[in-house]
Amino acid sequence: MGETIPIAVPRKGRPLESVLDRIARRLNVTDLADEIASTLRHEKALTKGSVEPDEENIYHRLAEYSTTDDPTKPEYTVLRDDRAGKPRRIVFDSVTIPLEGVDTDIQLVGREEPFRALRTHEFAMGFDSADLVLEEVVELRSEPLDRIADVNARINPTDTDVRVVTGLGDTVYHTLMATPEVAPGTEPLDRAFLESYEGPLCIEPRYERLVQAVLGTQTLDGVEFRYPEDGREEEAAIAETGLGVYLTVTGSTARDHGLLLGEQLFPSETVLLENESELSEPVATVRSLLDGDDLETQLTVDG
Incomplete structure (x- = not known):
């Protein structure tokens, strides 16, 4: 050697x-x-x-x-x-x-x-x-x-x-997801939607700085971060909040909670x-x- x-x-x-x-x-x-x-x-x-x-x-x-x-x-x-x-x-x-x-x-x-x-x-x-x-x-x-x-x-x-x-x-993706009530109807669920959105956004606490970097601080004006309670499934917490960002591969778990999948904001590898x-x-x-x-x-x- x-x-x-x-x-x-x-x-x-x-x-x-x-x-x-x-x-x-x-x-x-x-x-x-x-x-x-x-x-x-x-x-x-x-x-x-x-x-x-x-x-x-x-x-x-x-x-x-x-x-x-x-x-x-x-x-x-x-x-x-x-x-x-x-x-x-x-x-x-x-x-x-x-x-x-x-x-x-x-x-x-x-x-x-x-x-x-x-x-x-x-x-x-x-x-x-x-x-x-x-x-x-x-x-x-x-x-x-x-x-x-x-x-x-x-x-x-x-x-x-x-x-x-x-x-x-x-590759998996940090994906924007929302309930039908919060999603923008016929418009895309994407960064542009977030620019006009004001309200809660559910994320994992460890991803707070990542989400700020990926979305940009200007996009997050008027957005309030919410976090899942300890032991709570992330998709369930997002469904309760109405809007959130979480890692997805197929998105099946998100759909099981009634969530619509939006823009894949950033690849995680x-x-x-x-x-x-x-x-x-x-x-x-x-x-x-x-x-x-x-x-x-x-x-x-x-x-």
Whole structure:
């Protein structure tokens, strides 16, 4: 093994699976990626109670999964889940992947918030949700933000050296939705409607800054944010409020609550990030292996 480049990745869920899929396709490590993904899906099912464990003791299962004397085998760790009761859950920790044809290896390192680990210069590269970039560092302006190509331009260089490189194509959308009573009849349910709308808008609290950036502060004049009560389904809360913004894939759950789907305001994807002040030739080599025009992404950043 040569120089090892650590890359911060999510510990679980759809973002990590998107990273594993990208790593598998670009670095030809499909078996490794499948092993990690299937292990974590099984552990998620155990945590949710949808399957029964063969081994009740979570630490015994952890010992079976992890091979600490071989860094090229995946390791896992135990965290408290954020569901009611705070159940313990096995999540991804790390694995080292030798790269073919170069004197460099990469080490995927699990982090709860990879973007913040890049901001503190722990890593030169990482993967995280594009949403977190909007929630934390993009400047709020009166005009809306609707392209990922504009995100980097809205990052104040005094705030962070982290920039978006590209998206991974696991696209879902922050979508405007409303009840028929609030929706504008025959007119589109879109940003233009919001410009004349005054009243409550239901969003998840963690998306407040994102929604402000995406819609623009001028559009939100006269709009009052409302938040779902703890434990309440987001679509149900939006149906009660009359208007809201939430992530959708098919929109079926929103329709089940009698909601009409409007404009897809902004794409949400897992993105490849880099800390520009930490770049080196080996890091650039790894970035070129992970980037590429084969990505079917909504988040391509203009050169």
